[in-house]
Amino acid sequence: MTTPATSTPPSASTPAPAPRAAGGQAWRADPYALALRAGRGPLFLRRPDGWLLPLDVERWCAGTDAADESVLARCHGAVLDIGCGPGRLVAALAGRGHRALGIDVTPAAVTRTARRGGTALCRSVFDPLPGERRWDTALLIDGNIGIGGDPAALLERTADLLAPGGRLVAEAAPVEVDERCEVRLDDGRGTLGAPFPWARVGLRALLGHAEAAGWRTVRSWTLAGRPFAELAPGPRRGAAAPAPAGAAP
Numbered sequence: 272m273t274t275p276a277t278s279t280p281p282s283a284s285t286p287a288p289a290p291r292a293a294g295g296q297a298w299r300a301d302p303y304a305l306a307l308r309a310g311r312g313p314l315f316l317r318r319p320d321g322w323l324l325p326l327d328v329e330r331w332c333a334g335t336d337a338a339d340e341s342v343l344a345r346c347h348g349a350v351l352d353i354g355c356g357p358g359r360l361v362a363a364l365a366g367r368g369h370r371a372l373g374i375d376v377t378p379a380a381v382t383r384t385a386r387r388g389g390t391a392l393c394r395s396v397f398d399p400l401p402g403e404r405r406w407d408t409a410l411l412i413d414g415n416i417g418i419g420g421d422p423a424a425l426l427e428r429t430a431d432l433l434a435p436g437g438r439l440v441a442e443a444a445p446v447e448v449d450e451r452c453e454v455r456l457d458d459g460r461g462t463l464g465a466p467f468p469w470a471r472v473g474l475r476a477l478l479g480h481a482e483a484a485g486w487r488t489v490r491s492w493t494l495a496g497r498p499f500a501e502l503a504p505g506p507r508r509g510a511a512a513p514a515p516a517g518a519a520p
């Protein structure tokens with residue numbers, strides 16, 4: 272299902288494919304949607320061994336903080352926020368005059384983004400997206416480098432979305448970790464979502480995956496305990512011509 276969040280669609284001409292397999296479907300499930308509607312947790316990612324990663328739903332539903340602002344300061348041109356959640360970054364960018372689109376597989380996230388004044392589509396990053404190869408900045412924030420459980424595949428997909436000269440700003444895990452695992456959403460009160468693949472990478476691992484895939488590190492920084500990297504993709508292999516001008520973004 273595609274849920275355009277506003278009536279100004281950078282998306283209008285793009286077909287509406289189903290979100291990709293397990294990961295997307297699992298995020299749509301009750302524990303996350305209910306937490307977004309309430310604007311608060313508790314909410315966790317649960318590994319099969321019982322380890323719990325708290326998800327900061329309250330922060331995602333609040334306004335931008337200093338660390339977010341350091342990300343926004345690195346945004347230029349048209350910005351695609353991948354896994355935008357309830358849309359604090361998209362809304363802040365729109366308020367500053369950026370062309371900004373959030374994409375998220377969770378309808379409740381798209382709805383909240385629209386309510387904040389942002390534009391968002393209910394779409395997986397692995398589906399066809401508006402403005403492929405023409406986004407100036409892509410964002411993978413709040414652990415979203417874990418989407419799909421394969422950082423290398425996500426980096427490759429993101430490179431396909433960027434315009435020549437485009438940049439990715441990605442947030443790493445606050446600890447030096449490099450893991451792929453299967454997780455479930457857990458509301459801490461007995462409701463578990465379906466299992467889906469996820470990944471966690473610290474800054475060193477993020478830069479390692481990026482470098483192995485031909486990306487260049489433009490800069491990296493840590494603010495309020497949150498590590499970030501600004502990355503430039505390498506030259507594209509067998510690149511097709513970008514879509515004609517005039518289409519979104």
Ligand SMILES: C[S@@+](CC[C@H](N)C(=O)[O-])C[C@H]1O[C@@H](n2cnc3c(N)ncnc32)[C@H](O)[C@@H]1O
Nearest residue numbers: 298331354355356357375376377395396412413
């Ligand atoms: C860790 S949360 C990050 C929240 C978000 N960055 C924010 O500001 O609130 C991951 C987000 O990615 C979304 N997501 C998961 N898989 C996705 C996919 N394949 N494509 C797009 N979004 C996805 C989830 O629905 C969820 O909103």
